[in-house]
Amino acid sequence: MLCPEADGHIASGPQVNRILFEPGEIGPDGRVAFGGVRAAHVAEVLHGEPGQTIKTGVIGGPVGVSTIEQMEGAGESLCITAATSHDTPPLMPWCDMILAMPRPRVFKRLLPQLAAMGVGRLVLVGAEKVEKCYWSAGCLDESEYRPLLVEGLMQAGTSILPELRVEKNFRRYMETAFDDEFSGVQERYLAHPDASASAPPHVRGGARRLVAVGPEGGWTDTELSLLESLGFRRLSMGPRILKTETAAVALLAILAI
Numbered sequence: 001m002l003c004p005e006a007d008g009h010i011a012s013g014p015q016v017n018r019i020l021f022e023p024g025e026i027g028p029d030g031r032v033a034f035g036g037v038r039a040a041h042v043a044e045v046l047h048g049e050p051g052q053t054i055k056t057g058v059i060g061g062p063v064g065v066s067t068i069e070q071m072e073g074a075g076e077s078l079c080i081t082a083a084t085s086h087d088t089p090p091l092m093p094w095c096d097m098i099l100a101m102p103r104p105r106v107f108k109r110l111l112p113q114l115a116a117m118g119v120g121r122l123v124l125v126g127a128e129k130v131e132k133c134y135w136s137a138g139c140l141d142e143s144e145y146r147p148l149l150v151e152g153l154m155q156a157g158t159s160i161l162p163e164l165r166v167e168k169n170f171r172r173y174m175e176t177a178f179d180d181e182f183s184g185v186q187e188r189y190l191a192h193p194d195a196s197a198s199a200p201p202h203v204r205g206g207a208r209r210l211v212a213v214g215p216e217g218g219w220t221d222t223e224l225s226l227l228e229s230l231g232f233r234r235l236s237m238g239p240r241i242l243k244t245e246t247a248a249v250a251l252l253a254i255l256a257i
Helices: 036-044 104-117 132-136 142-156 170-176 178-182 223-231 244-256
Strands: 019-021 031-034 052-056 063-072 079-088 095-100 120-124 163-169 187-191 211-212 232-236
Touching: 019 031, 019 036, 019 142, 031 036, 031 232, 036 079, 052 079, 063 178, 104 120, 104 142, 104 232, 104 244, 120 170, 163 170, 170 223, 187 244, 211 244
Parallel strands: 019 052, 095 120, 095 211, 120 163, 187 211, 187 232
Antiparallel strands: 031 079, 052 063, 063 079
């Protein structure tokens, strides 16, 4: 089995708690050969050697373990061959997010965290205070954002890739397509730095949740009214205005309790 000379799944040096493979990487006999950053992690962090079992999984599929059979080469030319056994259902997403498009560098930092925390659907919207230039960033190319999502999954030890979509016209999306997509999600929350907003509620166990996070400048009054007309309840962590990446992760952590 040929071993990739490099792999583009993850950036250099991420936290990896489960190595993930594309379905096409695993041969009919259940064996996989891989190099690049994943192989380096096995060798340098896990101190892998033939016969050792490591946690692995298939992107979009089950998880399990793989047994190292061979380790050939060194450094950038290292190639590992392993026999896979994936028969355990992965942790499934438990929440969705509507996110006003943040600055591209913030977007890149945030994506792995959202994937790790269990976001299943991520809709990027163009709120009024979103700069138009954000949409022209290369980070919205699937080849750019997908590895960041995979990085988050490997951190969390699961394998279900979040679905990302772009809706530049916030109002049109909320008025025409939103209800069809999220009609089954009754737990809807709106992040807003408002001291009068309700405290985080006790949600029903197992219920899918949806949170809308606005731009750092906040949702406009018109946008707030629209969201609330669609059943969103305000959530606040106090009157302080937080960065998008802080607010998004903190709110998911609160809702996950």
